[in-house]
Amino acid sequence: MNYLKASQHIKAWLNDYCDSARLSGFIVGISGGIDSALTSTLCASTGKKTILVNMPIRQSANEYSRAAKHIENLKGRFPNVESIEIDLTAIFELMETTFPHETVENQLAMANTRARLRMTTLYALGQTHACLVAGTGNKIEDFGVGFFTKYGDGGVDLSPIADLTKSQVSAMAAELNVISEILEAKPTDGLWGDSRTDEDQLGASYPELEWAMDFSGDENELSEREKEVLKIYRRLNAINKHKMEPIPVCLIPSSLLE
Numbered sequence: 001m002n003y004l005k006a007s008q009h010i011k012a013w014l015n016d017y018c019d020s021a022r023l024s025g026f027i028v029g030i031s032g033g034i035d036s037a038l039t040s041t042l043c044a045s046t047g048k049k050t051i052l053v054n055m056p057i058r059q060s061a062n063e064y065s066r067a068a069k070h071i072e073n074l075k076g077r078f079p080n081v082e083s084i085e086i087d088l089t090a091i092f093e094l095m096e097t098t099f100p101h102e103t104v105e106n107q108l109a110m111a112n113t114r115a116r117l118r119m120t121t122l123y124a125l126g127q128t129h130a131c132l133v134a135g136t137g138n139k140i141e142d143f144g145v146g147f148f149t150k151y152g153d154g155g156v157d158l159s160p161i162a163d164l165t166k167s168q169v170s171a172m173a174a175e176l177n178v179i180s181e182i183l184e185a186k187p188t189d190g191l192w193g194d195s196r197t198d199e200d201q202l203g204a205s206y207p208e209l210e211w212a213m214d215f216s217g218d219e220n221e222l223s224e225r226e227k228e229v230l231k232i233y234r235r236l237n238a239i240n241k242h243k244m245e246p247i248p249v250c251l252i253p254s255s256l257l258e
Contacts, residue, residue, distance in 0.1 A: 006172065007175065010160050010161070011045050014026070014042065014048075014134075015047075017132070018046070018048055018132060023130045024048065024049045024131060025046075025048035025050055025129075025130075025132070026051070026132050026133075027053060027122055027126045027132070028050065028053065028136065029053050030067045030071055031063065031136075031189075032065070032070070032182065033136075033188065033189075033190070034178065034182050034183065034187065035138055035161065035166075035169055036136040037178045038169050038172055038173040038176065039136045039160055040070070040074060040134075041176050041177075042160050043160070044074050044078040045176075050080055051082055051083070052075075052083045052084075053122060053125060054071060054083065054085045055086050057089050057092045057114050059190065060195070066179075066181050066185060070179055091117065092114060092117060107192070111189075112149045112152055115152025115153050118152065118153070119133075119155040133158075134157070135156030135157075135160070137153065137162050138161055138162065138165060138168075138169050139165050139213075140166055142159065142162045143162070144213045145233060145236035145237060146240025146244050148243065149191075150243050154243060166206035166207075167210060170183065186198075204228075204233070212230050212233035215230060
């Protein structure tokens with residue numbers, strides 16, 4: 001892939017979509033990870049208003065620091081970039097005191113609640129400033145293993161990098177001079193309040209999952225690890241299919257409408 005030309009294509013697509021929507025620009029949640037770093041850099045390169053939002057919820061120091069450094073870097077490079085920081089920790093902890101005990105004890109439910117709280121924040125700010133909420137999901141997350149929160153980071157207006165694999169995201173981010181701290185960091189969704197990485201949660205690396213997504217050969221020729229990765233990919237793809245397909249609608253037969 002010619003990453004410079006591909007980034008210019010995405011930039012033009014973002015501009016066209018924003019113009020057709022008759023809005024002023026883009027709003028991006030910044031996590032300290034490479035996906036949000038690339039998305040925000042692409043949005044900033046359009047020249048339109050780009051608002052970067054840091055929304056810590058009991059965030060690790062490393063994640064917070066990377067997000068803050070990236071925001072300052074983009075503000076220094078692009079005059080159309082501004083930032084807002086909203087610490088959502090107190091709101092999240094109030095929700096913990098309000099939710100039923102069994103919900104608070106469900107770690108996955110509360111991790112996803114963090115993502116949905118951030119989505120709500122982005123849409124409130126986006127509507128305030130007439131900006132589109134730009135998604136940060138990549139191809140393997142959005143269309144392969146469904147590694148995102150439904151109505152959390154999956155709740156967006158448009159997806160600039162969803163046709164790029166994680167490997168391609170990394171390469172394009174390097175081409176566009178994303179800061180080294182983010183380029184070198186291990187991918188993590190930052191929803192658990194600990195040091196677990198995406199690979200810890202998924203059971204396979206992004207290059208492995210990208211291989212599985214494209215695999216169409218003879219499974220009898222695979223190594224044991226390749227068979228294991230293919231099994232992981234297929235399981236995740238199946239259980240998260242509901243995130244990646246349109247919401248099912250129960251259609252009423254015409255015979256019942258008479």
